[in-house]
Structures are given as structure tokens and as C-alpha cells.
Amino acid sequence: MRRILLFVPLLIFIGLGYFLWRGLSIDPTELPSARLNQPFPQFQLASLTEPERTLTEADLKGRPALVNIWATWCPTCKEEHAFLNGLAQQGVTIYGINYKDEPLKAREWLKRYRDPYTEVVLDQDGALGIDLGVYGAPETYVIDAQGVIRYRHVGAVDAKVWKQLKQVMDQLATGGAS
Amino acid sequence: MKSWLHSLLLGGLLALGSVTAQATIEAYEFDDKATEERFQQLTEELRCPKCQNNNIADSNSPIASDLRREVYRMLNQGASDDEVIDFMVTRYGEFVLYRPRVTEMTWILWYGPFVLLGIGALAVLLISRRRRQSTAEGPKVGLDAAERERLNQLLEQDKKR
Numbered sequence A: 001m002r003r004i005l006l007f008v009p010l011l012i013f014i015g016l017g018y019f020l021w022r023g024l025s026i027d028p029t030e031l032p033s034a035r036l037n038q039p040f041p042q043f044q045l046a047s048l049t050e051p052e053r054t055l056t057e058a059d060l061k062g063r064p065a066l067v068n069i070w071a072t073w074c075p076t077c078k079e080e081h082a083f084l085n086g087l088a089q090q091g092v093t094i095y096g097i098n099y100k101d102e103p104l105k106a107r108e109w110l111k112r113y114r115d116p117y118t119e120v121v122l123d124q125d126g127a128l129g130i131d132l133g134v135y136g137a138p139e140t141y142v143i144d145a146q147g148v149i150r151y152r153h154v155g156a157v158d159a160k161v162w163k164q165l166k167q168v169m170d171q172l173a174t175g176g177a178s
Numbered sequence B: 001m002k003s004w005l006h007s008l009l010l011g012g013l014l015a016l017g018s019v020t021a022q023a024t025i026e027a028y029e030f031d032d033k034a035t036e037e038r039f040q041q042l043t044e045e046l047r048c049p050k051c052q053n054n055n056i057a058d059s060n061s062p063i064a065s066d067l068r069r070e071v072y073r074m075l076n077q078g079a080s081d082d083e084v085i086d087f088m089v090t091r092y093g094e095f096v097l098y099r100p101r102v103t104e105m106t107w108i109l110w111y112g113p114f115v116l117l118g119i120g121a122l123a124v125l126l127i128s129r130r131r132r133q134s135t136a137e138g139p140k141v142g143l144d145a146a147e148r149e150r151l152n153q154l155l156e157q158d159k160k161r
Helices: A002-006 A008-024 A075-089 A103-113 A127-132 A159-177 B002-023 B033-045 B062-076 B081-092 B104-137 B145-160
Strands: A044-046 A054-056 A065-070 A094-099 A119-123 A139-143 A149-154
Touching: A002 A008, A044 A119, A065 A075, A075 A094, A075 A103, A075 A159, A094 A127, A103 A119, A119 A127, A127 B062, A127 B081, A139 A159, A149 A159, B033 B062, B033 B081, B062 B081
Parallel strands: A065 A094, A094 A119
Antiparallel strands: A044 A054, A065 A139, A139 A149
16 A cells, blocks of 8 residues: 555656646647637628728628638738638638728738638727637638637638638538538 | 938937837826726736737737727726626636636636645644654564564574574
8 A cells, every 4th residue: 555655756747747748739829719609799890892881790691601800911911811812712701801900001902912802891990809809810710601600710821721611611511501 | 411311310210209109008097096096907917818928908919908998998988897807708718817717617726725735734634643643652662572582583593604
């Protein structure tokens, strides 16, 4: 019995070591979204491309889609823009939220780099961003046909990330059909 | 020519000054001292989601500045501290609280140390009691007859070798 007790410190050490080792591979900047599986926050904001038109959360409903938060001041947004263009060409619905940006610059950007977005919401003071829990552009959300947030990705969308997003969207598509 | 250059330099310096002034943390004015203190306390206890080892009072990242503005707006509208904290948690998650709320999930965090302290105290108590019991019986001094016999045997064996 006493002998077994001698092994307790070793066991504690192994347990501690396991957690610390696991901690090495965890990215602390990746936060779980508090908005997951909740309806898209309500908003009433102008469209970037047609400023006289008001968009609301109802405009994002209808089918599973991506919602991409972007801005011209964000270098990573530029990086992922070409990829988003490609997705739009494949027929993926992408809504844009132009986050804390200058509308003139943003419109210029869409003209120059092509516009992958079905609609672009103009969130100039970042209020919608705060409601979504955005803490840095770019962020990309997957929403279902009812406008419920199903997935969140922080950072650029590339082929690897898209695989994950597509999986979520496919699940929504088949889940919605049955 | 020289004065022209001078004014250009001065203008540049002024522009630079205004840029740094913008980058530092903005000042908010409050109706009363109590609200100001609540603002200070709230912004010190809310963590900046972008720059994770800062609270939103100390960080000059754009998101921290937005969140300060939001806290200010809510306090001016008469929101309670709990309402402000709920507002942040529904958007950014429990993560933004530097002082986690007491829920089933955080029980181990809040009460774990006391439980460990209790276990430690119990261990000390048990050990000291056991020691006292053994001293009460009195330490054994010397050898009894059987032991002396065995010792002699052993010593004999050694001599023979």
C-alpha cells in the first residue's frame, strides 16, 4: 500500500505534463463564438453598393450562405478576396459586411478586385460587428436558411478552411431538405 | 524659404501630435463621480478580445476603444453593471470576464483552492494526530528478550565468517 503511494507524485507529474503539452498546440486567439446557434443579430443598415437601400437581417435568409466581415484596411482581407471571388463563381452565396471602413474606398476596392458578395452591408461604426462579437477582420460565418449562425471562422478563408466551411454548409443543405 | 520650411516642419509635427493623441485612450466625461468609477471598474474587468492580455481600459486596439464607447453609452443610458456584463458575454463569451461569474462551470475555479486547502489541513491534522498517538504510547527504548537473542545470533554469524 505504501509502495503505491510513492507513485502518486509521478502520476501527478504525468497528468500535469499531458495538459501542459496539450496547451502547446492550442491557439489562444481562437475564441469560441458566443453567437453560435443563435439567430443573426438584428440590424438596419445601408447597402454599400446602393446606399439608398436599407438591409436587415431578413435579407440574409433564404439559403445557407457565408457572411464575410471585411475592410479595405485589413491586409488579410485582400489575401482572401481572390478565393472568395472563386467561391462566388462556384455559386456560393456570400454576404459581405464592410466593417468600420470608408464607403468610397470600399466601393473602389470592389470595382478593382471584383465583387463576390450578393449583398454588402455597410457597418461603418462597427455596431453590427459588436453585436456579432467580431474582434478583428476578416471573420467568416456560416448561416443557415433561417439566418441562424452555424459556424465561425476567424482569419482568412483559403482552400483548407473552405473544406471545413463547405462541410458545414453541405450538412445544412441536406438537413434542410429532409 | 526658410520660414516656409519651418512652417512645413511645424505643421508636420502638429499632424504627428494629433495622430498620437488619437491613438491614446480617449477621455470620457461623466455626469457624476459614481458613474465614472463604475466605468473604470468595468473597463478594467473586461478583457480585450483582440489583445488578450489587456483589459479594455488599457488597450488601444480599435475593438477595445469601441467596447469602451459601448460601455460609456450603456452607463449613460442608466444600465446596471450586470447589464453591461451580460451585453459583453452574449457577444464575446465568458472569455471577456477577468473575474469569472460563479456558475456550475466555474465552481472548481472558485472553490477548488479552498477544497485543496481543506485536504491539506486534513492531512496535517491526521499526521500530527498519528504522531501524537505514537508518542503517547511512549517510544520503544532498547530491545526485548527475543530481539536480543536474534541480535546475538547475527553477531555470532559474523564472527564465524
